[in-house]
Amino acid sequence: MKTLRFAAIAALALACTTPLAAQELPITSAELVEVGMIRIDDGHFGDYAAFLNDQWRKDQEYALKQGWISGYEILSNEFPRAGEPDIYLLIRYPSIPDAAEQKKRQDAYLGYMQTSMQKQEAGSAERAKYRKVLGSMLLRRWVWTK
Template identity: 50%
Template sequence: GAFKYANHLASDWTKVQEFAKSKGWISDYKILINENQRDGEPTLYLMTTFASIPDAAESERRNKEYDAFMKSSAEQQITESGNRAEYRTVKSSMLLREYKPR
């Protein structure tokens, strides 16, 4: 399972992140490994850095570009994501904002 997921991250996940970065939608992305996980914590954190959250219309436009880039529909992507359930468990997502004291 871990090998399959590592291959997914190195291929499709990274490909999508590089596409988003080339479009200026994100500024960076990282995979962080939780070396000393406590009970209930994830093994990996997939991080994406961006300046602002797009509105609904922009999100829809980007989704269409993602689908065209990946040559798949939202339904196919959901199915593929569901297939990864055999070797990964999605805990949740977090939205963190950087605070810069002035």
């Protein structure tokens, strides 16, 4: 009897199920959001804020003008617990470029900023004295279709 009931329920479920390919989702994928998680040593918030206002902001404004990103922002963690970031750096991308496009963008950026990867890495090493990059995430934003 249990087997017959289970079979009837399974048949009903299959009859009422629309194939996934035929279903229209109520959401669709949108931009990508990169989230950098930064911990700043005590007494160095001003140092890092100066970097963000100067170099990081210039970088993002250049990328925005080129259409490589669709926006950026800084969020602070007002009540960080042990091990949590103080600041989240968000960068919004309409899409991720392939390797060739990424190289083209890197070359254009380095030329515009009159810098090199070695100088960029040296700057990062200098900031590492008072800030820690705890990690990063790449998130996908979804929007309603209905």
